[in-house]
Amino acid sequence: MEPELQLQLIRAVARGERNAFEQLYQAAGPKLYGVAIQLMRSPERAEEALQEAFVKIWHNAAEYHQGRGSVMTWMSSIVRYRCIDLLRSKSTKEDRQDSLDEEGAPELIAPEQPEDPENQALERCMQTLDTDDLQYIHLAYYRGMTHAEIQVHTGTPLGSVKSWIRRGLQRLKRCLEE
Amino acid sequence: MNYLNDERLDALAADYVMGTMEGRARRRFVRLMQTYQKVRERVWHWEQLLAPMNARIEDQMPPERVWQEISRRVGFIDTTQVAANDAAPLKGLMAWAGGFATAAVLLLGVFLLRPDPVMVPAAMTEQMAVFTQGEQPLWLMEVSGNELTVQATAAVQASDEHDYELWIVPEDGSAPVSLGLMPENGRITRALAVNTHDIAIKAVAVSLEAPGGSVTGAPGEVLYVTGLTIL
Numbered sequence: 001m002e003p004e005l006q007l008q009l010i011r012a013v014a015r016g017e018r019n020a021f022e023q024l025y026q027a028a029g030p031k032l033y034g035v036a037i038q039l040m041r042s043p044e045r046a047e048e049a050l051q052e053a054f055v056k057i058w059h060n061a062a063e064y065h066q067g068r069g070s071v072m073t074w075m076s077s078i079v080r081y082r083c084i085d086l087l088r089s090k091s092t093k094e095d096r097q098d099s100l101d102e103e104g105a106p107e108l109i110a111p112e113q114p115e116d117p118e119n120q121a122l123e124r125c126m127q128t129l130d131t132d133d134l135q136y137i138h139l140a141y142y143r144g145m146t147h148a149e150i151q152v153h154t155g156t157p158l159g160s161v162k163s164w165i166r167r168g169l170q171r172l173k174r175c176l177e178e
Numbered sequence: 179m180n181y182l183n184d185e186r187l188d189a190l191a192a193d194y195v196m197g198t199m200e201g202r203a204r205r206r207f208v209r210l211m212q213t214y215q216k217v218r219e220r221v222w223h224w225e226q227l228l229a230p231m232n233a234r235i236e237d238q239m240p241p242e243r244v245w246q247e248i249s250r251r252v253g254f255i256d257t258t259q260v261a262a263n264d265a266a267p268l269k270g271l272m273a274w275a276g277g278f279a280t281a282a283v284l285l286l287g288v289f290l291l292r293p294d295p296v297m298v299p300a301a302m303t304e305q306m307a308v309f310t311q312g313e314q315p316l317w318l319m320e321v322s323g324n325e326l327t328v329q330a331t332a333a334v335q336a337s338d339e340h341d342y343e344l345w346i347v348p349e350d351g352s353a354p355v356s357l358g359l360m361p362e363n364g365r366i367t368r369a370l371a372v373n374t375h376d377i378a379i380k381a382v383a384v385s386l387e388a389p390g391g392s393v394t395g396a397p398g399e400v401l402y403v404t405g406l407t408i409l
Contacts (some may be wrong), residue, residue: 087197146197
């Protein structure tokens with residue numbers, strides 16, 4: 001969906017227009033459900049996160065402004081934070097211990113010449129990172145792992161996990177801001 | 179520790195957006211975000227830097243029941259059913275608000291209460307409410323035009339573990355609508371969301387929530403309920 005149309009829709013949602021909310025859901029739901037499944041590794045839990053995120057989007061639409069980035073960025077962040085909260089909750093954490101090594105989520109799409117300039121820049125900058133930095137960033141961002149979970153998953157000391165993620169992100173940021 | 183040192187703030191914001199920040203550190207950071215624009219802006223910047231990573235994630239079609247459930251939760255369909263089926267805190271709040279009509283009479287000596295439903299925000303009308311614990315005032319809430327101001331008193335117990343959230347309880351019995359988080363000290367002023375306009379209000383309430391506020395769209399444990407007074 002075009003960013004301009006998303007902007008019109010979110011403004012209409014802020015005015016309480018139900019049709020606009022449904023259109024926004026229809027347009028963004030598949031991408032956001034994908035984000036939720038990737039993190040939650042369980043369709044049921046991803047559904048829960050998506051539902052709660054959209055309830056929040058309905059109530060908080062008036063808080064969106066362009067300083068938050070595109071409407072899609074704002075909504076993706078709401079979905080991600082809800083997933084992360086659910087992942088960190090005690091009951092999910094207990095269930096999740098066994099599933100961290102399982103292939104519970106779809107594979108990521110191989111980066112093939114993205115059309116969007118922002119995506120092109122990210123792919124270019126990702127390629128400048130060390131393999132380790134990239135692996136840890138992936139485990140945190142796409143799989144929602146904490147530093148401690150990455151430590152267990154990779155066998156790398158906690159301090160190294162933290163500093164490599166931090167170093168990788170700062171490199172990424174410098175590259176993207178160039 | 180100086181959280182607002184630029185370099186440190188940038189690293190913390192990145193940790194928060196990545197999701198690697200946990201527990202008390204995450205709760206403290208959420209509180210900093212609520213307090214400082216500079217912290218929010220750093221987080222927004224990182225959200226925008228990393229959002230293109232989502233392009234690698236393949237779309238997945240959510241089952242039809244997801245939209246049905248969202249519609250139910252935001253009150254598009256069968257709100258009586260929502261009130262009947264939803265979690266106990268919601269029913270509890272409706273019951274509390276129902277009981278408020280009696281309590282209001284007792285408070286007449288303190289506030290001039292208007293018995294009819296109050297439309298908020300009505301242009302040129304000012305309204306206020308005071309949340310109290312016993313005789314101790316906790317928050318003073320005022321609505322002026324489209325602007326909401328809430329002042330916390332020193333009696334409010336600040337905590338890293340919880341947030342307090344403000345709700346309006348509609349007169350028509352539909353689900354409570356959030357007006358956002360309450361300050362734990364000082365004063366906040368913000369615009370009222372447009373979708374809260376023209377709701378006839380039975381009462382306003384404060385609930386206890388996990389840091390960041392309710393994500394379900396329904397209040398958690400309801401702590402205080404009071405009415406809006408036209409000034």
